[in-house]
Amino acid sequence: MPETHAVAALAAALGARFEGDGDIRVGGLVHPAAATPDALVMASSPDFLKRIVPGTARAALVAEGADWRAAGLEAAILAPRPRYAMAHVTRAFDAPDALAPGIHPSAAVEPGAEIGEGTRIGPFVHVAAGARIGADSRLYAHVSVGEGATLGAGALVHAGARIASRVTVGARAVIHQNAVIGADGFSFVTPDAGAVEAARAGGGSESAAQNLALARIHSLAAVTLGDDVEIGAGTTIDRGTLRDTRIGSGTKIDNLVQIGHNVSIGGLCMLCAQVGVAGSAEIGDRVVLGGKVGVADHVRIGSDVLVAAASAVASNVKGRSIVMGVPAVPRDEAVRSVMALRRLPRLMQTVDALKKRLSSMDSDG
Numbered sequence: 138m139p140e141t142h143a144v145a146a147l148a149a150a151l152g153a154r155f156e157g158d159g160d161i162r163v164g165g166l167v168h169p170a171a172a173t174p175d176a177l178v179m180a181s182s183p184d185f186l187k188r189i190v191p192g193t194a195r196a197a198l199v200a201e202g203a204d205w206r207a208a209g210l211e212a213a214i215l216a217p218r219p220r221y222a223m224a225h226v227t228r229a230f231d232a233p234d235a236l237a238p239g240i241h242p243s244a245a246v247e248p249g250a251e252i253g254e255g256t257r258i259g260p261f262v263h264v265a266a267g268a269r270i271g272a273d274s275r276l277y278a279h280v281s282v283g284e285g286a287t288l289g290a291g292a293l294v295h296a297g298a299r300i301a302s303r304v305t306v307g308a309r310a311v312i313h314q315n316a317v318i319g320a321d322g323f324s325f326v327t328p329d330a331g332a333v334e335a336a337r338a339g340g341g342s343e344s345a346a347q348n349l350a351l352a353r354i355h356s357l358a359a360v361t362l363g364d365d366v367e368i369g370a371g372t373t374i375d376r377g378t379l380r381d382t383r384i385g386s387g388t389k390i391d392n393l394v395q396i397g398h399n400v401s402i403g404g405l406c407m408l409c410a411q412v413g414v415a416g417s418a419e420i421g422d423r424v425v426l427g428g429k430v431g432v433a434d435h436v437r438i439g440s441d442v443l444v445a446a447a448s449a450v451a452s453n454v455k456g457r458s459i460v461m462g463v464p465a466v467p468r469d470e471a472v473r474s475v476m477a478l479r480r481l482p483r484l485m486q487t488v489d490a491l492k493k494r495l496s497s498m499d500s501d502g
Contacts, residue, residue: 140164142229144196147177148214150229151222156205157212161196165230166223169194177226180208181219198222236275250282253290271308283319289364301376307364307386314370318362322375322382322398322416324354354378356398363387363404369394375416385422403440421456 145159163177169185172178172194180186180197189197191209198214199205205213216222236257240246244262252258253272263281264270270282271290280294283301289308294300298312301319312318328350330338358377363386368374374396376382382396385404395413396402402414403422412426415434420426424438427446432438439456448465462471 140230140232141175144177144212144214147226147229151214151216151225153214153216153222155212155214157196157210159212161212163196166198166226177214178210179219179223180205181223198226233275234277236277259296265302286319295370301359303359304376305359305361305381307362307366309365310362311367313368313372313392316368316370317373318368319360319376320373322354322356322378324356324378324398324416325351326354327351358382358399360384366390369410372396375400391428397434409446 141162141164143159144155144161144163148155148159163175165176166179167173167176169178169180169188172189174195176194178189178194178197180189180199180203182200183203186197186199186203186205186208189208189210194210196212197205197208197210198216198219200219201215201217203213203215214222236259238257240252240258241260241262243260244258246252246258246264247266249266250264251269252264253270253274255273256270256275258264258276259278259280261279262276265282265284267285268282269287270276271288271292273290274288274292276282276294277296279297281299282288283304285302286300286304288294288300288306289310291309292306293310294312295314297315299317300306300312304319306312306318356376356378358379358381360374360376361381362384365387366384367389369390369392371392372390372394374382374384375398377399380399382398383401384390385402385406387405388402390408391410393411394408397414397416397418399417400414402420403424405422406420406424408426409428411429414420414432417435418432420432420438421440421442423440424442426432426444427448429447430444430450432450436450436453438450438454441457442454443459444450444465445461445468448461449463450460451464454460454465459468460466461468462474
């Protein structure tokens with residue numbers, strides 16, 4: 138049976154107020170289309186409130202001032218910002234996968250590893266010598282933690298994640314399934330100037346350079362994640378060459394993101410799915426990169442920047458700006474370019490008409 142909470146208790150935990158019968162108990166948060174009498178309905182807007190079929194629900198989370206009684210409800214939690222309240226309500230109802238206390242018999246914890254008090258380690262986990270796992274951490278099945286790596290207190294590492302040698306993970310970090318933190322960087326060099334170097338230097342449209350041999354530059358540094366960082370499933374973060382790749386505290390990274398070697402990302406950033414950040418790029422604080430954004434190597438992005446989805450950042454971006462497009466430019470400039478492109482067929486029609494008139498005038502002359 139899922140744990141239930143009284144409407145009044147939930148409201149108090151949220152710092153919100155409630156109206157109606159506060160003793161109603163609810164055991165989950167649901168969409169209006171899935172409303173049931175024993176669940177709290179998420180009705181953050183008047184449109185969602187209208188979707189509740191009378192008689193299907195007893196309580197809802199609504200915005201301040203919403204007419205919840207018109208939806209046939211018996212109680213409501215009223216929040217100034219319902220979506221923010223949703224973060225706290227979902228935490229109350231979240232039921233993490235079971236993980237037995239202690240260390241599973243099939244786990245391999247090498248001599249010299251330090252395991253903090255209250256840590257739970259699941260089946261087939263490998264913790265290498267010299268690794269340190271902070272108190273109250275949870276490592277699910279098939280996680281590996283490399284030699285000398287450090288996990289802060291309260292870290293949560295989901296099944297199959299790989300944390301390489303010397304990586305530092307801050308307190309309360311969340312690393313989702315099959316993420317890889319600290320793989321070798323993608324860094325190669327040719328005996329002579331290679332194709333990329335020649336293209337950059339020459340600026341022409343053709344390249345005679347050939348990559349006759351590729352020698353790996355080994356990554357001698359590691360990765361440092363700050364506190365409260367979250368890393369999505371399948372995301373990869375390469376270790377640095379001579380200095381650590383760094384992710385600032387509070388930053389959240391979505392699934393299938395690639396962070397190259399030597400990259401520095403500030404705090405409280407959000408990187409959406411399929412973002413790719415090339416080596417040695419520097420990103421400030423509170424930056425948002427939409428899905429499929431690409432950031433070129435050595436580019437600097439200032440703090441408080443928003444990059445629209447599918448944009449390609451090929452040059453530095455100043456702080457407190459919104460950019461979009463390929464290559465990414467300020468939003469107003471990008472919108473003007475798109476509008477001009479849409480007008481191009483009509484412009485071509487006009488040019489064709491003028492050419493015909495001129496040709497006709499020449500014939501008459």
